Amino acid sequence: MNIRRVTNEERLSTAFPLQAYAFEASPKRPEQAEDFRRVLPYAAANRTLVVTEGDETVAVASAIPMRQNLRGVVLPMAGVAGVTTHPLARRHGHVRALLHQLLDEMRDEGHPVSALYPFRASFYERFGYVGLPRARTVTLSPAGLAPLLRADLPGELTWERTGTGYAAHRAFTERCLAERHGFAILPETRAVWLRDEDDRWLVTARRDGATVGVLTYRIDDHDGELVGGPLLAADPYARALLLQFLARHVDQVARVSLQVAADELPELWLTDLDVHVEARIAGPGSPAPMARLLSLDALAGLPAGPARVRVELTGDRWLAGTHLLDGATGHLELVEDVSSAAAPTATLTAAGLSALAYGVLDPAEVDVRGLGRVPADAAAELRRLFPRRLPYLHAEF
Structure with missing residues (x-):
């Protein structure tokens, strides 16, 4: 078995086609392959190993150099991603060999913890990983948030595209990294995707000049759904300020959906709030994350x-x-x-x-x-x- 690390440019012909087969709709039209080059800069910091047989790539695995808070201490973390095997080479032990070498290298370079989203949790448990809580999806009508429109809350909001508001958003996730157990963030080279795609709105809560909450979102249609990314708030006042903003969309959208941490209790946000909270775990498309000490x-x-x-x-x-x-x-x-x-x-x-x-x-x-x-x-x-x-x-x- 020949395992080697590929350069960023080599990903175009080795890792990306195999990962696209595993995780995207396929087969791709020839012109869609141009998307590989567009995303190439965001993978520059990754360590990618491949197994080759002759000139063909038969398995691939990547590690993203990230950071994670473990009980108040921020540590370098290896985020394992893009693990896949050619359909004719599966169950030959390629992934096991790749993960052994990949985690060996990341550990030796100073990453004492690792996390991933598994295709099957039991497979990665054999590699020492244990499940973490999955973020919850909260679905509600903006009408249910109407009582917040009468609340006098400290702070103010700004509203902009993610392209212009990226720096403040990134700074707040850095704050969350320092303060929240388990919190992890991508390296800057990967995180700037949010800025460059510029395909979401960003509402930011500030108090006394400091950012205390952020929410990215998009609206799929009139009378449709406002789909929010993770709602991040430093305290209940900041969370309420962001929810108050969503309440103002009562005559525009029928539903609001948000991602929140597992320790959030949306059913207690307001009295008589009609809300659905879900954390669906189903492999391979809806896994809970896993992590381990290396x-x-x-x-x-x-x-x-x-x-x-x-x-x-x-x-x-x-x-x-x-x-x-x-x-x-x-x-x-x-x-x-x-x-x-x-x-x-x-x-x-x-x-x-x-x-x-x-x-x-x-x-x-x-x-x-x-x-x-x-x-x-x-x-x-x-x-x-x-x-x-x-x-x-x-x-x-």
Whole structure:
């Protein structure tokens, strides 16, 4: 098996055609292939590996150098994307070999965490990934937001195209990255797609000169639907200001749909609000994201409760050995010499440890799911080390 990294220009004849077959309508007309060159600059920062047989590309996988907040610490993250195989070369182990090498390289270059959107979650769980919450889609009538039209809210709004408002939008996502657990953003080379396409409206909430909320959207037709991208707000006042803006479309659109984080409770936004909230998970077209630790370096220094536990890591290419996790100082310390350490022991897979670090599973759930063996005494310590938290990945890639 020949695996090699391709240059950005080489993507046009290797990675892009195979990825287009897997993730887009096909076959493409010859003139549609020109779209490949148009998107080429946005892939410049990616690391793309291909498997070749002779002159033919039979498998491809890419990693996007991103950043993610893990319990308040922003870390370099490998966003895995565009993983696909030629239809005549599937189930030959190509993807496994590609992912091993791709994650080896990203880990060695300092990316201690990774995330992806899977075609099948169980496949990537074997690579140590664990599921994260999927963003919710909220659908409602703008008429239901009418009470907000009478509210005197602090702040003001600006309304423009994404092409002109991109810089403020990007700056606010940087703020969210610093403040929200699980939040991830694309590199600037990829994120500028929003600016260059300029095909959405952007409404921005500001207070005292600072951006406190953003929402991108498009309207599909008169009496149709206002389709909003992620609603990002620093606080309830900022969220209400953005919803007040949507209420002004009552005589223009029949429906409003928005993406919100899993910790949002739209049914409590207003009294008597008729709202539908959905998080549909269905592969391969509607997956929930997954994430994993690639290095224990990701844990060092994280906020932690006062507890100590020994973990034996098993069955993984990147996380192995026995380590003492100590949160006595309020920040997690990793001790490799555990020979004399008195602490309860848990045996964890990479997915099990990742589930605890990202806060998506209780230690007992890790045990039930078969992602480790967690005795009751170790579970109590792990709960104090890794309190449950709800991550919000945000980025789609």
